[in-house]
Amino acid sequence: MVKYTINRLLSGVVVLFVISWITFFVLTVIPGDAALLSLGTDATPERLEALRESMGLNQPWYERYFSWLTHFLAGDWGNSLFFGEEVLTLIMQRLMITVSLAVFSLLLAIPVAAIIGILSAIYQDKWIDRLARTVMQLGDAIPQFWLALIFLVFFSGKLGWFPVPGFIPVEEGWWRSIQSLLLPSIVVAIGLVGYLIRIIRSSMLSALEQDFMLMTRVNGLSSAQAVFKYALRSAVIAPVTTILMQLAGLLAGTVLVESIFALPGVGRLLLVAVEQRDVILLQGTVMFITGVVVCVNFLADILYRVINPMIQFGGERNA
Amino acid sequence: MSSKLMEVRGLTIKDSSGTVLVENVSLELNDKEFVGIVGESGSGKSLTTQAILNVLPKSLQAEYKQLALMDRSVEGLDAAQIRALVGREIGFVPQNTVSFLHPLIKIKHQIGDAYMRHMKKSRKDAYAKACRLLSKVGIKDPDRVMNAYPFQISGGMKQRVNIALALMTDPKAIIADEPTTALDTVIQRQVMDLFDTMNRLEGVPILFISHDLNIIRRYCSRVYVMYKGKLVESGSTELVFSQPKHPYTRQLLDSTMTIK
Numbered sequence: 001m002v003k004y005t006i007n008r009l010l011s012g013v014v015v016l017f018v019i020s021w022i023t024f025f026v027l028t029v030i031p032g033d034a035a036l037l038s039l040g041t042d043a044t045p046e047r048l049e050a051l052r053e054s055m056g057l058n059q060p061w062y063e064r065y066f067s068w069l070t071h072f073l074a075g076d077w078g079n080s081l082f083f084g085e086e087v088l089t090l091i092m093q094r095l096m097i098t099v100s101l102a103v104f105s106l107l108l109a110i111p112v113a114a115i116i117g118i119l120s121a122i123y124q125d126k127w128i129d130r131l132a133r134t135v136m137q138l139g140d141a142i143p144q145f146w147l148a149l150i151f152l153v154f155f156s157g158k159l160g161w162f163p164v165p166g167f168i169p170v171e172e173g174w175w176r177s178i179q180s181l182l183l184p185s186i187v188v189a190i191g192l193v194g195y196l197i198r199i200i201r202s203s204m205l206s207a208l209e210q211d212f213m214l215m216t217r218v219n220g221l222s223s224a225q226a227v228f229k230y231a232l233r234s235a236v237i238a239p240v241t242t243i244l245m246q247l248a249g250l251l252a253g254t255v256l257v258e259s260i261f262a263l264p265g266v267g268r269l270l271l272v273a274v275e276q277r278d279v280i281l282l283q284g285t286v287m288f289i290t291g292v293v294v295c296v297n298f299l300a301d302i303l304y305r306v307i308n309p310m311i312q313f314g315g316e317r318n319a
Numbered sequence: 320m321s322s323k324l325m326e327v328r329g330l331t332i333k334d335s336s337g338t339v340l341v342e343n344v345s346l347e348l349n350d351k352e353f354v355g356i357v358g359e360s361g362s363g364k365s366l367t368t369q370a371i372l373n374v375l376p377k378s379l380q381a382e383y384k385q386l387a388l389m390d391r392s393v394e395g396l397d398a399a400q401i402r403a404l405v406g407r408e409i410g411f412v413p414q415n416t417v418s419f420l421h422p423l424i425k426i427k428h429q430i431g432d433a434y435m436r437h438m439k440k441s442r443k444d445a446y447a448k449a450c451r452l453l454s455k456v457g458i459k460d461p462d463r464v465m466n467a468y469p470f471q472i473s474g475g476m477k478q479r480v481n482i483a484l485a486l487m488t489d490p491k492a493i494i495a496d497e498p499t500t501a502l503d504t505v506i507q508r509q510v511m512d513l514f515d516t517m518n519r520l521e522g523v524p525i526l527f528i529s530h531d532l533n534i535i536r537r538y539c540s541r542v543y544v545m546y547k548g549k550l551v552e553s554g555s556t557e558l559v560f561s562q563p564k565h566p567y568t569r570q571l572l573d574s575t576m577t578i579k
Contacts, residue, residue: 210418211413211418211419212418212419212420212421212422214369214374214413214419215411215413215419215420216432217372217374217402218372218374218405218406218409218411219406219411219432219433219484220402220403220404220405220406220407220433220436220437221406221432221433221436222436225432225436229424229432230421230424230429233421233423233424234421234422234423308423309423309468310422310423310468310470
């Protein structure tokens with residue numbers, strides 16, 4: 001287990017390193033002159049040259065990469081060209097919103113998906129299962145941006161149940177703050193529910209077919225014990241891993257939803273960085289998101305081994 | 320007058336498309352008997368016992384003229400009552416090949432479930448009784464086995480655990496469905512001797528399903544021969560094996576003779 005953990009950590013570091021190199025390289029080769037962008041086309045060649053020199057743009061790429069990497073590791077992620085503030089500060093300011101959005105939407109999606117998924121597996125081909133399959137199809141088919149716009153117009157605009165788009169900071173009352181995140185969370189959750197039902201339903205179905213379920217009936221155990229102790233113990237593994245993967249995706253930014261609901265989150269920051277050709281901000285944000293995804297995947301792997309003792313104790317030979 | 324612990328008359332099992340899998344089977348298990356059901360795989364042996372235990376897969380339909388457990392017709396009992404009756408009074412020992420024990424739950428956390436439910440006992444009582452039974456079926460370090468996951472113990476051990484689990488509720492009868500199939504000869508012999516001891520010393524009646532004629536001949540006093548979903552022959556083991564009437568039984572006997 002310890003050896004495995006160390007291996008996984010090391011491979012995470014390698015991934016981060018490779019991604020850092022790729023983003024740096026791509027941002028260097030794409031056309032566009034950061035000095036020109038920053039000063040505008042009216043700038044004199046002398047001023048441009050001076051800025052290029054001070055930004056280090058005249059050095060060869062590997063020296064620039066190395067210098068960027070050492071600063072990056074020291075926590076100096078540079079100043080955003082567009083905002084003029086430190087990249088790390090900008091990300092941290094927006095992180096809470098993205099984390100809240102991710103956590104809220106999972107908190108909404110998981111119980112709904114668990115209940116529907118488990119019931120539809122137990123009552124396979126009955127009405128609840130047909131309903132679940134319809135929900136799955138709808139969840140897959142409805143585009144998120146469309147749903148977001150419809151919800152916004154209907155629930156926020158027409159019915160006035162939710163505040164107008166925009167984030168209300170916690171300082172203005174935590175309930176109002178949560179309220180401002182509720183509608184976008186619901187939109188994200190609807191996108192997740194279909195997928196989660198599919199995973200939960202299928203792993204529950206395969207658990208119910210296992211021989212130990214025949215034994216629970218022969219031994220006269222209650223249906224509740226058979227389902228919640230025996231079937232669920234097997235069925236829980238795949239969904240837990242999937243949910244953590246989804247969490248990684250959500251933390252990487254829900255760009256569409258953040259944009260439509262005017263939430264200043266990490267996804268939105270990434271969008272601004274691209275729109276404004278803010279290379280430094282873009283590099284920092286991409287690295288941050290990569291780091292988050294690598295960390296969550298690492299956690300998912302470790303957790304997977306904790307909840308599945310067959311792997312932990314090397315039992316796969318017998319399994 | 321011996322009591323009938325299990326009796327089924329005119330059992331027919333069909334799948335959802337109406338195909339007949341088991342046709343008009345009648346069999347019984349009386350007190351203190353060691354009865355065998357022999358037949359090739361797919362002959363309906365397991366389905367028959369699953370129907371008796373009321374645990375057939377949902378996709379299959381069973382009909383019978385009569386089904387009695389513990390000398391008592393199940394007519395008038397609802398599903399939950401039958402389930403409780405089966406769980407308490409009949410011990411089921413499954414095949415060893417696949418995971419009839421939950422692979423991700425420690426043995427101590429699953430061996431006592433039926434016992435605690437049907438006998439209204441505490442977790443502590445269940446642990447103590449399970450250890451006693453594990454020793455009885457020949458496990459020398461019950462505590463280690465209790466704290467292990469099923470994949471951490473050998474096939475022979477696992478089958479002993481299955482037998483101990485079946486004995487937890489002090490069942491009045493045991494059904495064993497090919498319990499020795501995946502075991503090597505030495506362990507197979509030990510497990511069979513265990514069944515034999517339970518039957519002879521404690522008088523526990525056993526319905527024993529196997530495709531292995533040698534085992535049936537050695538241990539069972541009475542035998543049913545099944546072939547393609549039908550009961551083709553039955554009677555005392557001696558008689559059936561010395562004067563087989565049905566061509567299939569003869570074929571079955573001939574094939575084992577040739578191997579010898």
